[in-house]
Amino acid sequence: MTTTLHVAIDSKTKKAVVFPLVFSGVILLLMMIFGVVMLLGQGKLIELNPNMFYKIMTIHGTGMIGVSALAGSCIIWYFLKQYVPLNTAVFRLNVYLFLVGVAMVLVGIFAYDFAGAWTFLYPLPAQSGGMWGKTGAALYLGGMLVIGTGFLILLLEAARAIIKQYGSLATSLGWPQILGKEKGFGPPPTVVASTMVCIVDIIALITGAALLSMSLINVFVPSFTIDPLLAKNLTYAFGHVFANSIIYMGVIVVYELLPRYTGRPWKSNKIFLIAWNMSTLFTLIVYPHHLLMDFVMPKWMIVMGQVLSYMNGLPVLVVTAFGALMIVYRSGIKWDVASSFLYLSMFGWVIGVVPAIIDATIVINHVMHNTKWVPGHFHIYMGLGACAMILGFMYYLTRLEGGRIDNKLDYLTLWLYILAFLGLTGSFLFSGKSSAPRRWAEHLPEWIPADMVAAFFGTFVTITFLLFLVRFISYSSNIGSKINQSDDIRPSTHG
Ligand code: HEM
Numbered sequence: 446m447t448t449t450l451h452v453a454i455d456s457k458t459k460k461a462v463v464f465p466l467v468f469s470g471v472i473l474l475l476m477m478i479f480g481v482v483m484l485l486g487q488g489k490l491i492e493l494n495p496n497m498f499y500k501i502m503t504i505h506g507t508g509m510i511g512v513s514a515l516a517g518s519c520i521i522w523y524f525l526k527q528y529v530p531l532n533t534a535v536f537r538l539n540v541y542l543f544l545v546g547v548a549m550v551l552v553g554i555f556a557y558d559f560a561g562a563w564t565f566l567y568p569l570p571a572q573s574g575g576m577w578g579k580t581g582a583a584l585y586l587g588g589m590l591v592i593g594t595g596f597l598i599l600l601l602e603a604a605r606a607i608i609k610q611y612g613s614l615a616t617s618l619g620w621p622q623i624l625g626k627e628k629g630f631g632p633p634p635t636v637v638a639s640t641m642v643c644i645v646d647i648i649a650l651i652t653g654a655a656l657l658s659m660s661l662i663n664v665f666v667p668s669f670t671i672d673p674l675l676a677k678n679l680t681y682a683f684g685h686v687f688a689n690s691i692i693y694m695g696v697i698v699v700y701e702l703l704p705r706y707t708g709r710p711w712k713s714n715k716i717f718l719i720a721w722n723m724s725t726l727f728t729l730i731v732y733p734h735h736l737l738m739d740f741v742m743p744k745w746m747i748v749m750g751q752v753l754s755y756m757n758g759l760p761v762l763v764v765t766a767f768g769a770l771m772i773v774y775r776s777g778i779k780w781d782v783a784s785s786f787l788y789l790s791m792f793g794w795v796i797g798v799v800p801a802i803i804d805a806t807i808v809i810n811h812v813m814h815n816t817k818w819v820p821g822h823f824h825i826y827m828g829l830g831a832c833a834m835i836l837g838f839m840y841y842l843t844r845l846e847g848g849r850i851d852n853k854l855d856y857l858t859l860w861l862y863i864l865a866f867l868g869l870t871g872s873f874l875f876s877g878k879s880s881a882p883r884r885w886a887e888h889l890p891e892w893i894p895a896d897m898v899a900a901f902f903g904t905f906v907t908i909t910f911l912l913f914l915v916r917f918i919s920y921s922s923n924i925g926s927k928i929n930q931s932d933d934i935r936p937s938t939h940g
């Protein structure tokens with residue numbers, strides 16, 4: 446057998462992902478603590494005044510999506526580097542801009558009281574009803590603009606490198622194979638997925654930058670106004686796509702590592718290519734499912750939002766989950782913590798999508814949309830899907846590149862994490878079913894028991910995550926230095 450678990454890229458690139466991954470891990474942990482604090486407040490277990498609740502909610506939503514995307518960008522960079530030449534300086538620039546942006550956002554929220562949520566829904570930043578001033582709004586919006594610019598530059602570099610290598614983004618999305626002009630398999634799955642992420646995120650980030658700039662002007666020049674419905678459309682065209690793209694960045698680690706663990710290649714066949722093309726288009730146009738309650742929206746957009754939401758991520762999810770099952774089936778794979786996380790992420794992705802599909806149905810959406818059902822679904826998808834991919838990548842890196850050996854505690858924390866996350870999200874869904882609204886600092890007495898249960902499970906999630914992080918950080922400095930590399934977890938019975 447010729448495959449190896451190691452990824453053939455230079456040690457400079459390997460080293461470059463360490464800091465952003467450590468940083469993402471630390472911020473994820475901090476945001477989890479904030480999540481628990483919100484639940485303790487809603488569950489009346491601590492005294493949390495509403496002003497503080499909304500500040501925490503703003504930083505939790507923004508921070509979680511931001512650092513998951515940062516970790517996702519590490520996954521893209523690490524694996525795409527095998528196929529196209531990428532400039533590491535651009536990768537570093539994104540990390541620096543991210544740090545600057547995060548600092549601005551934190552100061553805007555905690556020193557200048559911005560609490561307008563990650564949606565910064567126009568005209569809220571400028572019209573806070575006295576809750577925060579121009580400085581807070583400007584720091585938050587400006588910080589988001591800096592973060593977005595960093596990601597935009599990073600993905601433009603990735604797109605440039607892909608186009609240089611493959612000729613066009615259509616080729617790297619496998620159009621020649623789909624149209625039957627070329628026989629055989631399309632580009633490697635990593636290239637296909639990266640192309641999709643480049644396309645959808647470059648569009649989303651430019652949309653977001655336009656909206657943030659207009660909002661910033663509006664903060665200082667109130668006579669400069671925009672149509673609020675247009676602004677809401679832009680918000681979700683940016684937010685839906687960017688948040689969704691995290692899982693499409695993360696899934697690259699599944700495409701790259703499961704084949705290495707099983708010794709079976711993951712090829713881009715025609716169905717795989719068609720699925721990625723469909724999800725590219727759908728991801729861009731389904732965002733109106735966030736506007737189903739806005740009766741002034743054109744009806745066709747609402748219908749499109751609903752109908753296509755059923756199919757949004759589905760093509761890629763199906764080919765990926767099915768592909769993962771097939772590649773593992775009777776492969777004689779030797780499981781370790783990293784590969785278990787990658788396998789788990791398929792399961793998290795699948796079960797996270799089910800409540801989302803239910804919610805995307807207009808009649809159900811009218812009842813469910815502003816309830817905790819929604820955080821229930823996306824916490825499954827993010828926590829057991831996207832985060833499991835990120836954790837799988839981290840565990841792989843320290844196992845293969847850092848000399849860490851899986852111990853009993855690693856396995857125990859893996860299982861505790863899964864169970865605790867299911868408990869947490871189960872209580873969110875339950876709250877939603879009992880009509881508890883989302884984004885409310887104060888809960889009625891009948892909603893409180895579920896908040897307490899969620900706070901309990903949330904604490905467990907946070908503790909297990911702390912254990913993962915300690916394991917990652919203690920071995921992270923070895924990554925890229927070619928010591929202690931063990932490559933003995935390939936299947937023993939590969940025929
Ligand atoms: C220990 C783990 C976590 C806990 C305890 C937690 C808790 C919470 C709570 C209580 C809310 C507010 C719900 C409400 O509207 O009443 C929330 C919202 C949210 N969470 Fe988490 N969360 C956790 C992990 C995550 C992860 C891993 C992500 C994504 C990677 C995430 C992303 C978000 C987002 C985007 C929101 C929406 C904020 C908004 O409505 O503006 N959370 N979370």
Ligand SMILES: [Cu+2]
Pocket residue numbers: 685731732734735
């Ligand atoms: Cu959406």
